[in-house]
Amino acid sequence: MNAGQPLVQSETVLQPLGRALVTAFYAATQALRIYPLENATVQNTVGEGMKIVDRVLEREGVVELRLVGDFMFLNDARLRLDLSDYASFAQFAGMLRRHGIGQIEIQQGVTPRDLALFLSLLLRDGPTRAEEAFAQFEERFRQTPTQHIAVGPTRGAYEQILDEDAKQAAKATYFQSVQVAKDVLTDMRLGRAVNLRRVKRAVQSIVDQVLNNETSIIGMTTLRDYDQYTFTHSVNVCIFSVVIGQKLGLSKVQLYELGLGALFHDIGKMRIDPEIVNKPARLNEDEWKQMQRHPVEGLLALFTMRGLSEMPYRAMLQAYEHHMKLDLSGYPRNRRPREPTLFSRIVATADGFDAATSKRSYQSQPWPPDEVLREMRESKQRGFDPLLVKALINVTGVFPPGTAVILDTNELAVVVARNPDPAQVHKPIVRIITNAWGMRLAEPVTADLSEVHAVTGEPLRTIIKTTDPEKYGIRVADYFV
Numbered sequence: 039m040n041a042g043q044p045l046v047q048s049e050t051v052l053q054p055l056g057r058a059l060v061t062a063f064y065a066a067t068q069a070l071r072i073y074p075l076e077n078a079t080v081q082n083t084v085g086e087g088m089k090i091v092d093r094v095l096e097r098e099g100v101v102e103l104r105l106v107g108d109f110m111f112l113n114d115a116r117l118r119l120d121l122s123d124y125a126s127f128a129q130f131a132g133m134l135r136r137h138g139i140g141q142i143e144i145q146q147g148v149t150p151r152d153l154a155l156f157l158s159l160l161l162r163d164g165p166t167r168a169e170e171a172f173a174q175f176e177e178r179f180r181q182t183p184t185q186h187i188a189v190g191p192t193r194g195a196y197e198q199i200l201d202e203d204a205k206q207a208a209k210a211t212y213f214q215s216v217q218v219a220k221d222v223l224t225d226m227r228l229g230r231a232v233n234l235r236r237v238k239r240a241v242q243s244i245v246d247q248v249l250n251n252e253t254s255i256i257g258m259t260t261l262r263d264y265d266q267y268t269f270t271h272s273v274n275v276c277i278f279s280v281v282i283g284q285k286l287g288l289s290k291v292q293l294y295e296l297g298l299g300a301l302f303h304d305i306g307k308m309r310i311d312p313e314i315v316n317k318p319a320r321l322n323e324d325e326w327k328q329m330q331r332h333p334v335e336g337l338l339a340l341f342t343m344r345g346l347s348e349m350p351y352r353a354m355l356q357a358y359e360h361h362m363k364l365d366l367s368g369y370p371r372n373r374r375p376r377e378p379t380l381f382s383r384i385v386a387t388a389d390g391f392d393a394a395t396s397k398r399s400y401q402s403q404p405w406p407p408d409e410v411l412r413e414m415r416e417s418k419q420r421g422f423d424p425l426l427v428k429a430l431i432n433v434t435g436v437f438p439p440g441t442a443v444i445l446d447t448n449e450l451a452v453v454v455a456r457n458p459d460p461a462q463v464h465k466p467i468v469r470i471i472t473n474a475w476g477m478r479l480a481e482p483v484t485a486d487l488s489e490v491h492a493v494t495g496e497p498l499r500t501i502i503k504t505t506d507p508e509k510y511g512i513r514v515a516d517y518f519v
Contacts, residue, residue, distance in 0.1 A: 053289075055094055056112030057123050059103070062087035063157060064126040067133065070158045075151075084154045091144055091153070101144035105134050105192065106250075109284070116249060118287055136164040138172030140192035148186040155184045205518075208254035211247045212261065212273065215240045219301060220269040227308040232343055241276065241297040245290060248280045253455045256281060256433070257518040260440035262396045262404075268307070268315075271392055276300040278388035278430065279381075285429040286384075299353030300385045303360050306336025330369045333358050352381050360385045363421025387426040390414060395440070406504045407438035436464040440514045442507035446500045448474040450510060451485070452517045462488040465497070469517050472510075482517060 066083040073080050094101045094112070104111040110131060111117065117127070134140070137160065144153075159178055164171045172191040179189060218240040225232050247255040259274040279300035283293050307315050310332050314325045321329060336357030359382035362368045366376070378386070394410040397403075405413075411434070414420055415427045435456030437443060443451050451468035465487040472478050489498045507514050 051097065052094075052112050052115035053117065055090055056103075056110075056115060056117040059087065059090045059094070059101075059112065060110065060117065060130055061123055061126045062090055064130040066154070067130070067157050067160055070154065071161055075154050075158065080154065081150070084150050084157070087153055088148075088150045091148065095144070095146055095148075099146070101142075103142040103144075105131055105140050106252075111249070114246075114249075114290070116284070116290060118289060133160040135192065136171065137175040138164075138191050139175065139189050141190035143188040143190070145186040145188070152184045152187055155182045156187050204251045204254050205257075208247055208251055208258050211243045211255065212258035215244055215273045215276070215301075216266065216269050219272045220266070223268065223272070223305065223308055226305060226339060226343075234343070237301065238294075238298065241294055241301060244273075244276055244297055245280055245293045248277065248284055248293070249290070252281065252284075252433070257439050257454060259392065260518050261515045262392075267396060267398055268304070271396060272301050272304060274392040274396075275303055275385060275388045278392060279384050281433050282384050282387060282426055282429050285433055295352060296356075296381050296384060299356030299381060300388060302336070302340060302353055303357050303385050303389060304332065304336065305339050305357060306332035306334065309335040309339060330361075333361055334370055352379060355379050356382045356385045358382075360389055362386070364423060365421060368421055383423045383426055387414070387422050387430055390420065390422060391430060395438075403506075406506070407434070407441045408436060408504050411436070411438065432460070432463065435466045437466050437501065437504065439466075439518070442505050442510070442512060442514060443468065443501045444503050444505055445470070446502050448476075449499070450476070450505075450512075452482075452507070452512070452514050454484070454517060457486065457488050459488060468499075471512065471517070 062083065066080070066087055069077070069080045069083045091101055098113055100113070102111075102113050109116050110127060134142075142156075156179070159175065159182070162178070164174070172189075176189065218236055222232050222237055244255070255277055259277055262270055262274070276297045280293050280297045283296045288296065310328055314321065314328055317325065337354050340354045340357055356379075358370070359378040361370075362372075362378045362382070364378075364383075366372055391407075391410055391414065394405045394413075395407050411427065411431055414422050415424065415431070433456065435453070437453045439453055439455060441453040443453060445451055445468075449470045450472040451470045453466045454469050455467040456463060457465050457467060467484065467486055469482040469484055470479065471482050485499060487497065487499055487501065490496060491498060
């Protein structure tokens with residue numbers, strides 16, 4: 039069976055069911071807003087939702103709706119919206135957020151009355167203090183006779199950082215993927231057969247991590263190892279590409295295909311003289327011409343790879359086009375007008391960000407991540423798609439994970455996640471590692487920079503500037519593993 043086939047089947051079946059289920063639940067809440075439980079209109083709308091629940095239970099054994107940031111999932115399928123169902127999704131998600139609900143699990147044996155009682159509780163007002171919302175809802179829910187429905191709280195970036203199990207899962211996925219990249223690229227250089235199935239499993243694991251634990255897997259990209267740059271860079275570009283693709287609303291199947299091409303985007307360098315690829319000094323004209331051939335060599339390498347029938351053609355284009363700028367002033371040069379594909383532009387954005395923030399043979403001092411994003415966004419000469427750079431910033435925040443910052447309290451901190459509130463994208467989650475006098479804390483303190491003083495309403499801490507972590511003897515990766 040093709041490695042991507044289960045994903046296709048799941049997406050095809052669960053997408054329409056998930057959209058219909060959310061729409062039915064929202065319609066039932068609107069009926070419950072006007073009529074009592076026993077009303078025929080309520081019974082009909084709840085019944086429609088029950089029919090969909092039964093179909094999912096028959097297929098999956100359980101119905102799990104999850105709200106993660108701006109996205110909603112039915113079991114493992116992220117639900118893609120269109121204009122016809124956007125209002126229903128937005129209103130229903132708003133109800134869940136008001137009560138601090140991030141997960142609904144519906145089990146075998148559930149009845150229409152169970153559903154009606156649960157949905158009616160969503161219509162109640164939530165408490166003034168957001169942190170009390172879920173506890174209050176859970177207490178109300180516990181007092182009802184409802185069975186076979188369970189709820190869980192929302193999990194923002196702050197909670198994910200503190201989740202040791204999630205961090206360990208992300209770390210395992212990351213290191214396994216780096217090892218796969220190392221083996222595959224080495225096999226390609228030596229002319230050996232490449233195990234495509236192993237590669238596909240690694241990419242599927244990365245996609246799953248992005249969909250389920252985006253904060254932790256983005257944090258792993260700070261583990262930029264100079265000695266392993268070729269391999270960690272391939273994995274980082276895969277992660278950032280999938281993250282951007284998710285922000286754009288790509289399906290799970292599309293994210294998998296995008297990630298596969300991203301992991302292979304630099305495979306053409308395996309056909310270039312290693313002394314040129316790893317040269318610490320500036321390349322001369324002849325060496326630069328050879329280096330500019332690596333996108334063409336990547337296309338040829340993927341085209342001749344065994345198992346071609348399982349390698350999407352878009353992955354080949356990603357290898358060929360990832361150094362083309364929007365105005366085609368990059369390389370390789372083209373004789374005919376063309377436009378780099380969306381997937382290639384995504385990989386180019388991910389590649390540019392990770393390369394500029396990494397220590398390499400010819401770049402001993404990487405740029406601060408926030409400066410890289412600013413340059414990518416503001417400089418047209420860099421040739422990046424501005425919409426894709428904006429999507430990356432929406433995911434990483436203005437100060438990406440791994441950025442060392444000085445706070446107005448004179449404390450030194452490392453950014454570990456963007457703020458889960460889109461309106462607070464410039465106020466990330468940080469780990470404070472020194473006090474105001476520059477003394478290293480025995481245990482880092484996690485802080486949300488959007489927190490304000492209870493009386494004055496002023497921010498408790500504010501970033502005043504970014505800084506070079508090496509200046510303080512800090513290895514930012516230590517705060518993610």
